[in-house]
Amino acid sequence: MAKRTPAQWTRKHLLGLEDLSVGEIRHLLDTAEKFLPYATARKAAPQKLKGRTVLNLFCEDSTRTRTSFTLAAERLGARVIQFHAATSSLSKNETLLDTARNIEAMGLDAIVIRHPERGAPEAVADAVRCAVLNAGDDAHEHPTQALLDFLALRHKFGRLDDLTVGIVGDIRHSRVARSNLYGLAKLGSRAIFVGPPLFLDGLDDLTVPVETSTDLDAVLPECDAVMMLRVQFERHEGVALDLEDYKRGYQLTAKRLARAKKGAIVLHPGPINRGLEITDEVADGPESVILHQVTCGVAVRMAALSLCIGALERERKSAKPSPLTPPLSHKGRGRDKRAARPKGRAAKRGRKR
Ligand code: CP
Numbered sequence: 001m002a003k004r005t006p007a008q009w010t011r012k013h014l015l016g017l018e019d020l021s022v023g024e025i026r027h028l029l030d031t032a033e034k035f036l037p038y039a040t041a042r043k044a045a046p047q048k049l050k051g052r053t054v055l056n057l058f059c060e061d062s063t064r065t066r067t068s069f070t071l072a073a074e075r076l077g078a079r080v081i082q083f084h085a086a087t088s089s090l091s092k093n094e095t096l097l098d099t100a101r102n103i104e105a106m107g108l109d110a111i112v113i114r115h116p117e118r119g120a121p122e123a124v125a126d127a128v129r130c131a132v133l134n135a136g137d138d139a140h141e142h143p144t145q146a147l148l149d150f151l152a153l154r155h156k157f158g159r160l161d162d163l164t165v166g167i168v169g170d171i172r173h174s175r176v177a178r179s180n181l182y183g184l185a186k187l188g189s190r191a192i193f194v195g196p197p198l199f200l201d202g203l204d205d206l207t208v209p210v211e212t213s214t215d216l217d218a219v220l221p222e223c224d225a226v227m228m229l230r231v232q233f234e235r236h237e238g239v240a241l242d243l244e245d246y247k248r249g250y251q252l253t254a255k256r257l258a259r260a261k262k263g264a265i266v267l268h269p270g271p272i273n274r275g276l277e278i279t280d281e282v283a284d285g286p287e288s289v290i291l292h293q294v295t296c297g298v299a300v301r302m303a304a305l306s307l308c309i310g311a312l313e314r315e316r317k318s319a320k321p322s323p324l325t326p327p328l329s330h331k332g333r334g335r336d337k338r339a340a341r342p343k344g345r346a347a348k349r350g351r352k353r
Contacts, residue, residue: 009024009027009307009308009310009311010311011024011307011308011311012130012131012132012308012309012311012312012315013121013125013131013132013133013308014132014133014134014143014144014304014308015121015122015125015132015133015134015141015143016134016140016141016143016179016182017141017143017146017147017179017182017183017186018141018178018179018182018207020143020183020186021186022186022187025147025150025183025186025187027307028147028300028303028304028307029147029150029151029154029160029300029303031303031306031307032147032148032151032296032299032300032302032303033151033299034303035072035298035299035302035303035306036151036295036296036299038075038299038302039295039296039298039299039302040295040298041071041075045075045076045077045302046076047076047077048076048077048306049073049076049077049078049109049305049306049309050076050077050078051077051078052073052077052078052079052109052110052309053078053079053080053081053107053108053109053110054069054073054078054079054080054081054108054109054110054111054112054305055080055081055083055103055104055108055110055111055112056069056070056080056081056082056083056112056135057083057099057100057103057111057112057113057114057115057124058082058083058084058085058112058113058114058135059085059090059096059113059114059115059116059120060114060115060116060136062114062135062136063270063271064269064270064271064294064297065114065135065136065142065144065145065297066082066114066135068294068297068298068301069112069133069135069144069301069305070082071298071301072298072299072301072302072304072305073110073301073305075298075302076302076305076306078109078305081103081108083099083103096115096120096123096124097123097124097127100113100124100127100128101127101128104128104129104130108128108130109130109131109309109312110130110131110132110133110305110308110309110312111124111128111130111131111132111133112133112135112305113132113133113134113135113137114134114135114136114137115136115137115138116137116138117137117138118137118138118139118140119137119140120137121133121134121135121137130312131305131308131309131311131312133304133305133308136175137175138175139172139173139174139175139178139202139235140175140178140205141175141178141179141182142175142176142178142179142269143179143304144297144300144301144304145175145176145179145269145297146176146179146180146182146183147183147300147304148293148294148296148297148299148300149176149180149227149267149269149293150183150184150187151296151299151300152265152267152289152292152293152296153165153225153265153267155289155292155296156225156263156265156289157224160184160187160188160189161187161188161189162188162189163184163189163190163224163225164189164190164192164222164223164224164225165180165184165189165190165191165192165223165224165225165226165227166192166194166216166219166220166222166223166225166226166227166260167180167181167191167192167193167194167227167229168194168195168216168226168227168228168229168250168252168277169194169195169199169228169229169230169231169250169277170195170199170229170230170231170232171193171194171195171199171200171203171212171229172195172198172199172200172201172202172203173199173232173235173236174229174232176227176229176269177191177193177229178205178206180227181193181206181208181210182207182208185208190211191210191211192211192212192213192219192222192223193210193211193212193213194212194213194214194215194216194219194250195214195250196214196241196245196246196249196250197214198239198240198241200212200214214249216249216250216256217256217259220256220257220259220260221259221260221261222261223260223261223264224260224261224263224264224265225264225265225266225267226252226257226260226264226265226266226267227266227267227268227269228252228266228267228268228272228277228278229268229269229277230268230269230270230271230272230273230277231246231273231276231277243276246276247276250277251276251277251278251279252266252277252278252279252282253279253281253282254279254281254282254285257282257285257287264287265287265288265289266278266282266283266285266287266288266289266290267289267290267293268283268288268290268293269293270290270293270294272290
């Protein structure tokens with residue numbers, strides 16, 4: 001039988017699911033599964049990141065992703081620095097790359113970045129030496145969100161192949177839809193993008209084929225899971241959306257959900273526009289796994305941080321020492337400690353004190 005997971009994770013960056021192999025996706029999910037008992041802090045997690053420093057470089061608002069990356073890193077023993085774009089020197093025209101390089105110069109092991117420009121995490125990854133994890137860039141990728149969605153799906157169905165997931169709503173502006181599409185295609189499942197024509201526009205950037213539909217009621221009977229997306233009003237420059245019309249065609253109501261396959265579940269990455277893309281009844285109903293997704297997010301981010309920082313540490317060990325900051329050899333460090341320790345009469349005096 002083919003080996004399911006690679007023996008060792010080799011990537012120090014997690015920038016998207018488009019470039020990951022199915023083995024790497026499974027390895028991330030299997031590692032996250034092991035971290036799940038620690039995700040709610042009921043059990044103390046192994047201190048795998050003790051002594052490490054993680055920067056949360058968020059240039060866009062966030063509740064779930066920032067908080068869960070913070071908790072994931074802290075529960076593994078890392079120190080987390082919160083960067084707030086609005087009160088930083090970005091407001092004095094410092095570039096993003098200068099910002100990242102300057103903070104890295106203070107000693108960093110990982111940068112978690114959310115940015116409104118597509119490709120910003122990749123640009124930062126090219127500019128620094130530490131690990132870089134994409135926490136969402138424009139409408140491009142949100143890899144840890146898709147991974148936590150997969151973990152929640154696997155908990156319900158026990159598998160990640162042969163599933164049909166209807167991804168419904170503001171696809172055009174959604175990095176979640178794109179990361180889910182790339183991941184589900186690799187895992188052997190089917191994503192169907194559903195929404196009004198103006199939200200199915202602008203998908204030319206996709207590098208895999210995608211099924212689309214404007215008819216949610218027709219797609220629902222094929223769905224094992226329905227992932228509702230937030231209408232992203234803040235990205236709607238020039239988009240004219242009739243909200244009542246939208247609700248009539250695409251709001252997930254209990255009546256509509258009854259059309260989906262028996263046992264179908266409801267996902268939403270959050271934040272939710274309650275009463276717009278989804279009713280309260282469905283968001284809080286028995287088919288909803290929305291809060292379970294959030295718990296899975298902590299475990300996925302524990303896995304992503306520990307794997308990427310682990311790969312960075314292996315890279316650092318095999319790298320030649322930098323002439324600017326020569327690390328002490330193991331032997332040398334021992335000598336330094338001995339030199340600092342008082343000897344003879346001075347040591348005796350020290351002991352008496
Ligand atoms: N799902 C998600 O990315 O939520 P936040 O914007 O609150 O981080």
